[in-house]
Amino acid sequence: MRYDSVTDIIGDTPLLRIDPAVHGLASVDLYAKLELFNPFGSVKDRAAWNMARPGLPDAVERGSTLVELSSGNTAKALALIAGMHGLGFKSVTNRMKVPEIKELLLLLGAEIEELPGRSECLDPTDTEDPLTRFHQELSEPGSAYLHTDQYFNARNADAHAAGTGPEIVRDLDGRAPDFFVACVGTAGSSTGVARVLRAHNPEVEVVGLVAHKSDFVPGIRTIDEVQEVGLFDPGAYGRIDAVTSGEAIEGMLTLARRCGVLSGPTGGAAYFGAVRHLRPYDAELTASGRRATAVFIVCDRIESYLGYVRKRRPDLFGAEARGASVAALSEDEVAKAVSLDVAEARRWIAAEDPLVVDLRSPFAYAALHIEGSVNIVDELFEELVRDGLPFSKSRPVLLACPVGERSAGFAALLTRLGHPDVRSLAGGIVAWRDGGGELVRE
Helix, strand or coil: CCCCCHHHHCCCCCEEECCHHHHCCCCEEEEEEEHHHCCCCECHHHHHHHHHHHHHHHHHHHCCEEEECCCCHHHHHHHHHHHHCCCEEEEEECCCCCHHHHHHHHHCCCEEEECCCCCCCCCCCCCCCHHHHHHHHHHCCCCCEEECCCCCCHHHHHHHHHHHHHHHHHHCCCCCCCEEEEECCCCHHHHHHHHHHHHHCCCCEEEEEEECCCCCCCCCCEHHHHCCCCCCCHHHCCEEEEECHHHHHHHHHHHHHHHCCCECHHHHHHHHHHHHHHHHHHHHHHHHCCCEEEEEEECEECHHHHHHHHHHCHHHHCCCCCCCCHHHCCHHHHHCCCEECHHHHHHHHHHHCCEEEECCCHHHHHHCECCCCEECCHHHHHHHHHCCCCCCCCCCEEEECCCCHHHHHHHHHHHHCCCCCEEEECCHHHHHHHCCCCCECC
């Protein structure tokens, strides 16, 4: 086949049947929508092209720069699209958490601006957040940028309502599946596809997968973060389940080693979450002699996440696992971590003088932090903890992150490792600010 532009190759990705010998479901036909076959390597190619395309002629005429609040696949696709049209691209983000993506963006000529956002996800109601202020400036009429605005642009979801969803129905011989499982990031693909599938089968069960509150899975929001995404509609999902990074990696390994699909962790999470959700239904279907069909999305490829996987599963690379990790904690352990609300934390600080550790990025810490706190970025903190307790047991510790999720996980981990008095700030720095706690600038 011949094409005039690489963007003509976007979409029409394969729908692959997963061998029942792999997933073990006797009465469910499980299919993977292989979005990693898009030309730029991910499901975000569809949304990036659909969002950017209408404004490109004017942007080229004015010499504008494309800009997006993204640290992942959307940024990658937009950087390539911008370059094809002789334009620059700027990625604005709280923090680049996957080093390989950052390196690739730099290789593509992108400009990366890491602003000190209060949380990992844009919150349009937080008018003091630098990310929110930047978003508002980009959205003003007459902006010098072409802002694709993936969190609120309806063309994000429309790309999947026009392409991904109809392709699934077509490849299932005109039928919608009984189950559709998708990870929730910007919510564009899950809501866009769900809209189409429900038009063909109002009874289709849509399962949205989010990251466990104390964990990080690339491309997936936690349940608290998705509430801040403009495209997120709780009514689009029949059920929302959480997955951990360990489960995502296990699913990724199964797809790669058993199915020959070089999926990234997001696709691994979708596979793991799909099989886990379908297993109880499978028993009922088998008993009744009926069959069902399910589809999940493989969002992108494995190569960009080798560092991410190596940190969590060094054994896969021939290295010995060191210490413990947040990903190894059970939900019950995290739930039992001692958390203090703002009033309790202020009294405890005054009475016990704990070591206050701020786990946010250096940018966020420099902008505003609790007086007397020390800054250890969560990723570095996890590396320190792998080798044992990073500080003495003789002094109590209060951990703080943007909204209290990561700090709770680390509090549970330090407790497991034997620290006698470590606590988490419930609601994080955002709650401290909203509760009248004093914050200082570096």
